[in-house]
Amino acid sequence: MLRMPRRRLFTLGGAALIGTLPAPRIGDPFTLGVASGDPLPEGVVLWTRLAPRPLEPSGGLPPVTIPVDWQVATDDGFTRVIRRGTTTASPGYGHAVHVDVQGLQPGRDYFYRFRSQGHLSPIGRTRTAPAKAASPDSLRFAIASCQAYTDGYYDAWRHLASEELDVVFFLGDYIYEGAINSVGGNRMDSALRLPDTYELETDTLDLYRMRYALYRTDPDLQAAHAAFPWVLTWDDHEVQDNYADGVSRFTTVPEQDFLVRRANAYRAYWENQPLRPPRQPAGPDMSLYRRFRFGDLAHAYVLDTRQYRTDQACGDNLRAGCEDRNDPDRTLLGAEQRDWLLGKIGRSEARWNILAQQIMMAECRYGGPANRLDMDKWDGYTADRRRILETATRTPGTVVISGDIHYNYAADLRVKFDRPETPAVAVELVGTSISSGGDGSDSTPQLDMQRRYNPHLRLANGQRGYVRCELGRDSLRADYRVMSQVTRRGGEISTRASFVSERVRPGLVTA
Amino acid sequence: MIWAVALLLTVPAGAPGPLAITTGQCNGRDLVVRLTNDGTSPIYADAVLSAPSALHLPRTLISSWLPAGYTRSVPVAVTAATGTAPGTYHVSVTSNGRTGDVPVEVFAPPAGAGLMTLASRVTASTARAGGSACAAIDGDPATMWSDTTGKRWPDWWQMDWTASQRVSSVEVTTTKDWGLRDWDVQVAVPGGWATVASVRGNVSARNLTRFTPRRTMAVRIVTLAGNTVNDQSRLVEVIIR
Numbered sequence: 001m002l003r004m005p006r007r008r009l010f011t012l013g014g015a016a017l018i019g020t021l022p023a024p025r026i027g028d029p030f031t032l033g034v035a036s037g038d039p040l041p042e043g044v045v046l047w048t049r050l051a052p053r054p055l056e057p058s059g060g061l062p063p064v065t066i067p068v069d070w071q072v073a074t075d076d077g078f079t080r081v082i083r084r085g086t087t088t089a090s091p092g093y094g095h096a097v098h099v100d101v102q103g104l105q106p107g108r109d110y111f112y113r114f115r116s117q118g119h120l121s122p123i124g125r126t127r128t129a130p131a132k133a134a135s136p137d138s139l140r141f142a143i144a145s146c147q148a149y150t151d152g153y154y155d156a157w158r159h160l161a162s163e164e165l166d167v168v169f170f171l172g173d174y175i176y177e178g179a180i181n182s183v184g185g186n187r188m189d190s191a192l193r194l195p196d197t198y199e200l201e202t203d204t205l206d207l208y209r210m211r212y213a214l215y216r217t218d219p220d221l222q223a224a225h226a227a228f229p230w231v232l233t234w235d236d237h238e239v240q241d242n243y244a245d246g247v248s249r250f251t252t253v254p255e256q257d258f259l260v261r262r263a264n265a266y267r268a269y270w271e272n273q274p275l276r277p278p279r280q281p282a283g284p285d286m287s288l289y290r291r292f293r294f295g296d297l298a299h300a301y302v303l304d305t306r307q308y309r310t311d312q313a314c315g316d317n318l319r320a321g322c323e324d325r326n327d328p329d330r331t332l333l334g335a336e337q338r339d340w341l342l343g344k345i346g347r348s349e350a351r352w353n354i355l356a357q358q359i360m361m362a363e364c365r366y367g368g369p370a371n372r373l374d375m376d377k378w379d380g381y382t383a384d385r386r387r388i389l390e391t392a393t394r395t396p397g398t399v400v401i402s403g404d405i406h407y408n409y410a411a412d413l414r415v416k417f418d419r420p421e422t423p424a425v426a427v428e429l430v431g432t433s434i435s436s437g438g439d440g441s442d443s444t445p446q447l448d449m450q451r452r453y454n455p456h457l458r459l460a461n462g463q464r465g466y467v468r469c470e471l472g473r474d475s476l477r478a479d480y481r482v483m484s485q486v487t488r489r490g491g492e493i494s495t496r497a498s499f500v501s502e503r504v505r506p507g508l509v510t511a
Numbered sequence: 512m513i514w515a516v517a518l519l520l521t522v523p524a525g526a527p528g529p530l531a532i533t534t535g536q537c538n539g540r541d542l543v544v545r546l547t548n549d550g551t552s553p554i555y556a557d558a559v560l561s562a563p564s565a566l567h568l569p570r571t572l573i574s575s576w577l578p579a580g581y582t583r584s585v586p587v588a589v590t591a592a593t594g595t596a597p598g599t600y601h602v603s604v605t606s607n608g609r610t611g612d613v614p615v616e617v618f619a620p621p622a623g624a625g626l627m628t629l630a631s632r633v634t635a636s637t638a639r640a641g642g643s644a645c646a647a648i649d650g651d652p653a654t655m656w657s658d659t660t661g662k663r664w665p666d667w668w669q670m671d672w673t674a675s676q677r678v679s680s681v682e683v684t685t686t687k688d689w690g691l692r693d694w695d696v697q698v699a700v701p702g703g704w705a706t707v708a709s710v711r712g713n714v715s716a717r718n719l720t721r722f723t724p725r726r727t728m729a730v731r732i733v734t735l736a737g738n739t740v741n742d743q744s745r746l747v748e749v750i751i752r
Contacts, residue, residue: 057570057571057572058572063557092555150637150659177640178639178640178659179638179639179640179641179642179643179659181635181637181638185637185659185660186637186660195569196569197569197570199569199638199640199643200569200570200640201640201641204573204574204575204583204585205555205574205575205576206557206570206572206573206574207570209574256578256581260575260576260577260578260581260583263576264574264575264576267555267576282553283553283576283578284576438663
């Protein structure tokens with residue numbers, strides 16, 4: 001398989017197109033980079049968004065439609081272009097471009113680029129999923145989440161871009177809705193000079209669009225998008241911290257007002273991610289849960305634990321003695337998504353079933369005399385968790401991957417967490433944040449306490465980074481990659497811990 | 512698609528007439544843009560704001576989904592920098608071919624105005640949305656400046672003037688719970704800052720610090736620690752005299 005050094009991808013010029021370019025009428029509109037996502041055996045979604053002045057409203061573009069050419073090639077010099085076309089960037093979608101390329105070969109790398117107004121985009125590389133009937137030996141992926149711009153630089157993405165991966169799972173908190181000052185918060189980047197528009201909390205469509213544009217201008221994030229196809233889901237901050245369905249974090253906000261905000265947030269999310277049409281929303285609802293197949297090796301179920309959940313039990317936050325959390329009527333996934341998931345896993349013939357979702361599924365007791373649990377996590381929705389884990393007892397190879405919490409955890413999952421002598425039925429890999437929370441540290445008193453009170457936790461770590469995974473036919477391997485620092489540029493990456501687990505006998509063991 | 516948007520502009524409290532503001536970063540006032548979908552189907556609507564360079568708007572675009580019959584109200588702070596020529600200026604807002612106009616009357620600070628009104632800039636190390644640096648001098652006990660770097664110290668909050676001022680005291684109102692415990696008061700001197708007062712172990716919501724009178728172009732409060740949870744800097748109100 002072709003594995004290009006990532007640096008080279010961005011220095012290739014695309015000579016075949018350059019000779020015929022008309023004179024540019026606007027500045028380079030490809031300031032937000034390129035991306036691909038949602039890989040299928042014969043297709044993948046290509047994304048870009050035109051924004052010659054990315055930090056301004058509408059990216060500095062007038063409200064007119066702009067044609068955009070695209071190409072897919074089997075080589076990074078674009079001498080063998082096998083698909084091409086022209087699409088339209090329209091102001092109604094923030095001048096975003098989504099191309100649902102079809103007719104590709106399964107399980108292989110492709111290169112893509114865009115052209116508009118006399119400018120060529122950077123080159124992206126992507127990869128299709130293996131054929132439905134294929135029996136791949138391995139699937140290599142990364143688990144990433146939570147990239148608060150104000151909390152640090154994205155060197156973790158730069159390191160991820162040089163890994164050998166088939167796909168990246170991004171599990172939510174792509175943007176954060178709060179204020180960003182002119183130097184980008186703890187980035188302390190005096191060259192940034194952000195306009196004070198960024199000090200407004202995002203709640204309208206224009207502000208959400210501008211927020212995505214800021215994030216997407218980061219060169220390390222662009223490199224990670226250009227290197228691999230991503231499969232994304234959202235968590236809360238793409239709309240508002242700890243919202244639940246139609247309920248704002250602030251109980252004084254009427255549901256109708258909150259749903260208008262949610263509509264604006266969901267629309268901007270679709271516009272700014274490589275998601276396949278016709279998933280784009282018109283209003284406050286957007287279906288995001290979906291399944292991907294990687295031959296007979298793995299099926300991945302991408303879940304949405306925000307849009308359909310019952311409001312957090314006992315007033316949210318850390319609680320002890322909250323019986324409501326066990327109410328069988330409470331749901332994290334909503335009945336429709338839960339039944340879809342249980343039905344699909346129950347019938348799955350894949351060797352591995354990956355649940356790609358936001359929040360920690362393992363029970364996580366905070367220890368001490370209070371020994372509280374977090375009502376925002378699966379601990380606040382035990383009925384749904386129990387049904388999934390009971391299904392896992394009949395489904396070898398269940399792997400839960402999670403984000404949200406800005407810590408690395410490795411956990412054995414049991415139907416009854418208070419019975420550590422019983423066999424694990426699945427494993428959970430909770431990936432830490434890319435930047436959220438700042439530099440962090442290997443451990444904290446709270447993490448020490450959690451390790452003591454939760455014997456099923458094999459790792460608890462408080463640094464930034466991502467998890468690199470490889471699924472084989474019979475076992476998985478997870479490497480927890482952590483950053484030396486993120487509040488200054490140039491952080492180094494290292495492997496903090498590695499685990500393996502057998503498909504038929506789940507349980508994380510130090511590798 | 513049928514675009515049916517009624518556009519309403521209001522100044523505070525729905526009062527008619529011009530929006531009156533005093534120059535200075537924290538002396539602006541909000542105009543409210545009300546976008547109403549008076550059609551029968553949901554729409555995505557845009558409103559474009561424009562103003563002469565003498566006025567500052569934090570945004571020039573409002574886009575939102577609007578259900579049928581729904582009104583989205585968006586406050587937009589209008590400010591004029593210290594030194595802006597007094598007079599009447601106009602903010603115009605356009606949506607779907609309809610334009611509204613808000614006259615803005617700009618005044619210089621009156622004679623004898625306090626140092627807070629005279630402030631040309633008020634800044635902070637970081638600030639939460641809804642907890643800007645200006646919230647510490649707005650006279651409203653329900654608002655405050657708070658930083659975004661939980662449990663990390665120090666933070667700072669700063670007031671600047673365009674001309675040197677005589678200062679001799681800083682009165683800080685923090686919160687009763689989780690309020691500020693330790694801070695330094697500094698004044699700008701050539702080449703940096705000089706600490707003129709240090710507060711340690713404060714447990715009250717209000718604290719008045721007096722120091723030898725100084726002339727300076729800026730005062731900075733460097734926050735060092737808070738009480739109990741020790742997480743954030745909380746400045747409800749600052750009065751410099």
